[in-house]
Amino acid sequence: MxxxxxxxxxxxxxxxxxxxxxxxxxxxxxxxxxxxxxxxxxxxxxxxxxxxxxxxxxxxxxxxxxxxxxxxxxxxxxxxxxxxxxxxxxxxxxxxxxxxxxxxxxxxxxxxxxxxxxxxxxxxxxxxxxxxxxxxxxxxxxxxxxxxxxxxxxxxxxxxxxxxxxxxxxPVSHDKHIAYVSHLSHISAFMLGKTVINKEKNERDIFDMAGSGFESTVRLAKSSPAMWTPIFEQNKENVIETLEEYINNLQHFKELMQQDNFSEIFNEMENTNYIKQILNGIN
Amino acid sequence: MxxxxxxxxxxxxxxxxxxxxxxxxxxxxxxxxxxxxxxxxxxxxxxxxxxxxxxxxxxxxxxxxxxxxxxxxxxxxxxxxxxxxxxxxxxxxxxxxxxxxxxxxxxxxxxxxxxxxxxxxxxxxxxxxxxxxxxxxxxxxxxxxxxxxxxxxxxxxxxxxxxxxxxxxxPVSHDKHIAYVSHLSHISAFMLGKTVINKEKNERDIFDMAGSGFESTVRLAKSSPAMWTPIFEQNKENVIETLEEYINNLQHFKELMQQDNFSEIFNEMENTNYIKQILNGIN
Structure with a gap:
């Protein structure tokens, strides 16, 4: 070549x-x-x-x-x-x-x-x-x-x-799987950024209080809209499905908090800690 | 000392x-x-x-x-x-x-x-x-x-x-602000991890397809439930408020997608790109 x-x-x-x-x-x-x-x-x-x-x-x-x-x-x-x-x-x-x-x-x-x-x-x-x-x-x-x-x-x-x-x-499986591990992460980060920006009008305060945890969770909200808008458009059905599941999970978490069911909140987090093994590639 | x-x-x-x-x-x-x-x-x-x-x-x-x-x-x-x-x-x-x-x-x-x-x-x-x-x-x-x-x-x-x-x-302002820049990020990461784990039963596939973007967005889902459950409990009112706003923003994003309103999806992301300036501490 x-x-x-x-x-x-x-x-x-x-x-x-x-x-x-x-x-x-x-x-x-x-x-x-x-x-x-x-x-x-x-x-x-x-x-x-x-x-x-x-x-x-x-x-x-x-x-x-x-x-x-x-x-x-x-x-x-x-x-x-x-x-x-x-x-x-x-x-x-x-x-x-x-x-x-x-x-x-x-x-x-x-x-x-x-x-x-x-x-x-x-x-x-x-x-x-x-x-x-x-x-x-x-x-x-x-x-x-x-x-x-x-x-x-x-x-x-x-x-x-x-x-x-x-x-x-x-290609069909690709689009379905990637909606979960990539497209949804981007929306989750963009909407986290939006939520914080909307609430905190004094940016200096956000900056001072934002630790590395916030920074890594919101990082993808810096991504290019010109690149991401057509991705969401082309993968619309899969992305909407992942978004619905994500919203339902957040809603459930909120309801557990409203019910003061903190032992179940603990379980939710402990079960999700399993992501460590997944990301390490260990069963 | x-x-x-x-x-x-x-x-x-x-x-x-x-x-x-x-x-x-x-x-x-x-x-x-x-x-x-x-x-x-x-x-x-x-x-x-x-x-x-x-x-x-x-x-x-x-x-x-x-x-x-x-x-x-x-x-x-x-x-x-x-x-x-x-x-x-x-x-x-x-x-x-x-x-x-x-x-x-x-x-x-x-x-x-x-x-x-x-x-x-x-x-x-x-x-x-x-x-x-x-x-x-x-x-x-x-x-x-x-x-x-x-x-x-x-x-x-x-x-x-x-x-x-x-x-x-x-302390009251601290708890209110930190709910946005720290506590919400943790819930957003935990529920992202949960959504992906629930959907993808074959963990090997997630691991292979998960890029650094997913990894950074979900990182906080590795955090200790023993540490975070009492934080959410003590800051319950503020955390529920941030969660509601976050869920509303995600819901709105989903509706824009369902309406094929991708020019507004673009705007949502472009406005949120402002997080770059905030995180850089620049006005």
Whole structure:
């Protein structure tokens, strides 16, 4: 692989670009972005070597699409139209069903690999791009059987080189599971931030009293609305279901408090402490 | 100060003990704990030099009470009964109103300083105690005017020596504000953990798909139920109020999704991004 094109050169694309260039200094990283400032910053930071446009994609060995998921759904067919027969296209979207559906009948479907690298920070843009973002992180690959063998192999080598773990899943299951472990966390953090901001008009007081616990719980409320709005839209049914369960659990907790049933409050928390084992990967 | 007694030698007390000993090697740290294992571990780890019992408190220059807040309310009058006229007693509880009320008429009220050091981790016990836990962190002091000048001064020096920032507040305001920036975050994390555990029976799948975002949002769900149940009980009214607002905000978000009003979903998130400025302490 020599010519690698990034469509969207923010946190996700930029961090990929940095590590791919590190693991193979001969590649040339080309950047395509509707945000001219991002493109300029990415070039200045050395994340990309060349600015490019969509018509240049015929020269691409690999295209990485890392833009909001609504833009991916719209643009992906055009990208596949423009590439050569041997080009691999991967995406990095947090939803997979709508993206896979958008190209299911495309004549170049076999050039595309649907991916969700589960990594990121609450920051955005090329200045947020960092080396090592993907090391040890999971990359969920969907409908792997719909991609040609040769390009599957190329993609796997790429992800292995930057230290990712691979998991295979169908897009419907992906969207259902990810609603719980990622999309719901974002809403929970955003609404926690909103609740505190609404209540505490004197920000200085919040800041002084907010410990590291609040900071970590609310961290995702710093995330980009431009990235997250289309994710919630595309995964609407699953997200609403998780939200309903979350609200019911909060409501139940509140009722236990109103009933002064603190032994049950204790049990609720003790049962949930089990999350320690889960997060440690221990049974 | 020579003889410092800790009542409760877990994460909070233990971390204080380590840094106090560091900043003044001549002090002798005495530990009192109903948990004999904790006491043994604390001695083994060098966090305390001596095991002690409540009757030894007459020899204390300083007593730091770092036990669950229900135990503090019960034990604090007895502690004040047992100390000498020159002993300073400070607590570290996450609620302040009930604790201040428990000793408001005690003849030794002026020996007590009500404190809430806003620091901690989701871990507990003496093995979780670390040096530097309090550096740069805020210590909220309540009803400072009810403590004698000389002991106020001693306490301030102690907190300054380990790098804490001091803020003064009345206990009612403390409990109201802390419900938003600390107590609510814990419930939000516990119920997020519960929702995901209930839904995803195959824990391996959660672990594989959970990124750093989920991990940070759910982190507080690892916290100790023995510590948090009495906090919620003592701050019941404020916590229920914050929970109601939080649930209403989540409900509103869900309704916007059901109405496909994603431009308003965008606005909700964009407005909440303001948390960045707040957490950076910038206006």
């Amino acid at each position: 020599k010519n690698i094109f990034f469509i969207g050169i923010g946190l996700i694309g930029g961090s990929f670009a940095i590590d791919i260039k590190k693991s193979n200094s001969k590649v040339v990283i080309h950047g395509i972005d509707t945000n001219k400032n991002h493109l300029k910053e990415a070039q200045k930071l050395g994340i990309i070597q060349q600015k490019a446009i969509l018509n240049d994609l015929e020269n691409a060995d690999l295209v990485i699409v890392s833009i909001p998921v609504d833009a991916t759904v719209k643009l992906l067919p055009t990208i596949l139209d423009k590439i050569s027969d041997n080009t691999l296209v991967v995406d990095a979207g947090s939803t997979k069903d709508a993206i896979c559906k958008a190209v299911e009948h495309h004549p170049k479907r076999r050039n595309f690999l649907a991916c969700h690298p589960i990594a990121g920070t609450e920051k955005s843009g090329p200045t947020a791009a960092i080396s090592g973002l993907y090391k040890g992180k999971t990359n969920i690959i969907c409908e792997v059987e719909k991609t040609t063998f040769k390009l599957q192999e190329k993609a796997l080598k790429l992800f292995m080189d930057i230290g990712m773990r691979i998991r295979y899943m169908d | 020579k003889n410092i007694f800790f009542i409760g030698i877990g994460l909070i007390g233990g971390s204080f003990a380590i840094d106090i000993k560091k900043s003044n090697s001549k002090v002798v740290i005495h530990g009192i704990d109903t948990n004999k294992n904790h006491l043994k571990e604390a001695q083994k780890l060098g966090i305390i030099q001596q095991k002690a019992i409540l009757n030894d408190l007459e020899n204390a220059d300083l007593v730091i009470v770092s036990i669950p807040v229900d135990a503090t309310v019960k034990l604090l009058p007895t502690i004040l009964d047992k100390i000498s006229d020159n002993t300073l007693v400070v607590d570290a509880g996450s609620t302040k109103d009930a604790i201040c009320k428990a000793v408001e008429h005690h003849p030794k009220r002026r020996n007590f300083l009500a404190c809430h050091p806003i620091a901690g981790t989701e871990k507990s016990g003496p093995t979780a105690a670390i040096s530097g836990l309090y550096k740069g962190k805020t210590n909220i002091i309540c009803e400072v005017e009810k403590t004698t000048f000389k002991l106020q001064e001693k306490a301030l020096k102690l907190f300054m020596d380990i790098g804490m920032r001091i803020r003064y507040m009345d």
